[in-house]
Amino acid sequence: MKVWIDIDKCTGCGLCIDSCPYNAIGIVNDVAAINERCTMCGACLDSCNQGAILSDAEEAVKVDLSGYKGVWVFAEQREGLLNKGSLELLSCGHELGKVLGEEVCVILLGDNVSGFVNELTTYGAQKIYIAEDEKLKTYQTNAYANTISDIISQYKPSIVLYSATQTGRDLAPRIARRLGAGLTADCTKLAIDEKEGHLLQTRPAFGGNIMATIISPVTRPQMATVRPGVMKLVKHDNIQKAEIIKCKVELDHKNIKTKILTVIKEKHRYSNIQEAKVIISGGRGIKSEKGVKLLETLAETIGGEIAGTRVAVEKGWIPLDRQVGQTGHSVSSDLYIACGISGSIQHRAGIQNSKIIIAINTDPDAPIFSIADYGIVGDLFEIVPALIKALKEER
Ligand SMILES: Cc1cc2nc3c(=O)[nH]c(=O)nc-3n(C[C@H](O)[C@H](O)[C@H](O)COP(=O)(O)OP(=O)(O)OC[C@H]3O[C@@H](n4cnc5c(N)ncnc54)[C@H](O)[C@@H]3O)c2cc1C
Incomplete structure (x- = not known):
């Protein structure tokens, strides 16, 4: 769709400016002007009582x-x-x-x-x-x-x-x-x-x-x-x-226009978390790179992938393509172990399709426990090493 102004009809009243959620309309030389922020959403079309904002939506209506x-x-x-x-x-x-x-x-x-x-x-x-x-x-x-x-x-x-x-x-x-x-x-x-x-x-x-x-x-x-x-x-x-x-x-x-000569596979430290069956995820509670190492050891022990919250990503502990949640990835693993994660609504949005969620958190009132199948209240720096030890002994 295209949206444009008929400058012969526009009176420069500015009514259309408030109708635009993207701040894409301004007044230039006393008439409305649409700038590059326009997404052509059409929200401005009905705001003009002079009929000066036009679009080609009418033509599109002709599609049967x-x-x-x-x-x-x-x-x-x-x-x-x-x-x-x-x-x-x-x-x-x-x-x-x-x-x-x-x-x-x-x-x-x-x-x-x-x-x-x-x-x-x-x-x-x-x-x-x-x-x-x-x-x-x-x-x-x-x-x-x-x-x-x-x-x-x-x-x-x-x-x-x-x-x-x-x-x-x-x-x-x-x-x-x-x-x-x-x-x-x-x-x-x-x-x-x-x-x-x-x-x-x-x-x-x-x-x-x-x-x-x-x-x-x-x-x-x-x-x-x-x-x-x-x-x-x-x-x-x-x-x-x-x-x-x-x-x-x-x-x-x-x-x-392009021709594939050869395909070279990138060597990833991690693989795709959306396909992962087991995910070990860390939040602010992992505190540092040292915490990441601990999660990696657990992941290696049980054959999982590591991931994290937006906080863990912003701190630089977990790569961006491993962020789970509303603005990250949605995962559907068989097992999701949340370590030092509070369980904000944005994070929970990405894990609701996980089959089993285990949460480890020092705060018994952390919201993550409301969706966890199993909850462990305690310090992850004590619990995760104990888990790794027990899993290794079990084998
Ligand atoms: C528009 C928008 C989009 C967002 N999108 C996302 C998203 O996609 N993904 C996402 O994750 N967040 C997202 N967020 C951020 C979200 O709101 C939270 O801020 C974030 O999820 C909190 O991350 P966290 O659980 O790591 O940190 P916190 O909320 O600070 O929680 C840390 C937890 O660690 C526990 N803890 C501390 N020390 C230990 C320890 N030693 N052992 C055990 N537990 C410990 C604490 O008790 C606490 O519960 C978004 C926010 C907004 C506004």
Whole structure:
């Protein structure tokens, strides 16, 4: 959508200035002027009683929404494995499809990827659109964005969902731009507005201080990236095998612009916490790098990953990509051990899908105990070494 001012009609009254949540309107040479902070949210449109603020939303209304059907999920795969976040989205898409009475479909790209069909069916896929080509073997932005845009234009789904992984975050905005569709990034909740049938896309906004629910009422498909770890994985037994639709791939090297010569794996000190089964997490109570070492020893002993609160990240004890919570990652581990973490609402938002939470804290009234399955009141610098010792002896 574009928003602009008709300077012949504008009287410079300034009414529109207060209507803008982004401070993107000012008065320049006695008329309103929109600056680079504009997100084209449209909040100013009704504020002008001279009709001087214009947008092309009217043109977008001409899109025939009834021509778009189906809930699609982009299934991200790499080196023979499907991304867990895509499967979580498929489970969620299954529920959305039920409310809409529409099919849940998967779009799968790669080279020789038909082996994923059974797994995708188990998580609820009714139709799988497969695009196979050697050039799609490893993710490349333009190759994937062009192929998916072409397939979406041909089959016209109503909703397309992407896991908010690095790939999903790179891909979805490009497809949205190519299709002129709306996109809500980093959602934590999805639902259907049962009256209008629109996708309700909820995500933290303004630094996590509010939860905003966003709709794309005039364009299709409605697209969202969703944080991995926030949707529950649901398997379906005795489900009918998904229908396969092989899609034609027309890729020209000229349009791909990049060529993968070789793939060099980065040596990580840590691996992905969103996929981790066991997480040892530290907060302000770990006090220093010494506390991190202690958590690392426990993690090595039981085969876990370390993570932390925003405080632990800001102190420089835990890397930023290990932050758990509302403005960090949502995790869904089998075991989450919270060491010296108070359990603020922002932190708890990221751990609510953990199966078992163990909290170690000196303060018996710490909020973390309200969601912990097991609580240990005491000094982590005594308890964690005792735990490590006991675990080693047990072995
Ligand atoms: C918009 C917004 C977004 C935010 N996003 C996030 C987010 O994504 N993730 C996040 O974590 N926070 C986030 N926060 C910050 C959040 O509000 C809290 O400040 C933060 O989670 C607190 O971290 P903490 O538990 O490490 O520290 P504290 O709240 O200070 O808790 C430290 C705990 O350690 C215990 N302790 C101290 N010494 C010991 C010891 N020796 N042994 C055992 N226990 C001990 C104390 O009793 C205390 O309970 C956000 C805040 C805002 C406003």
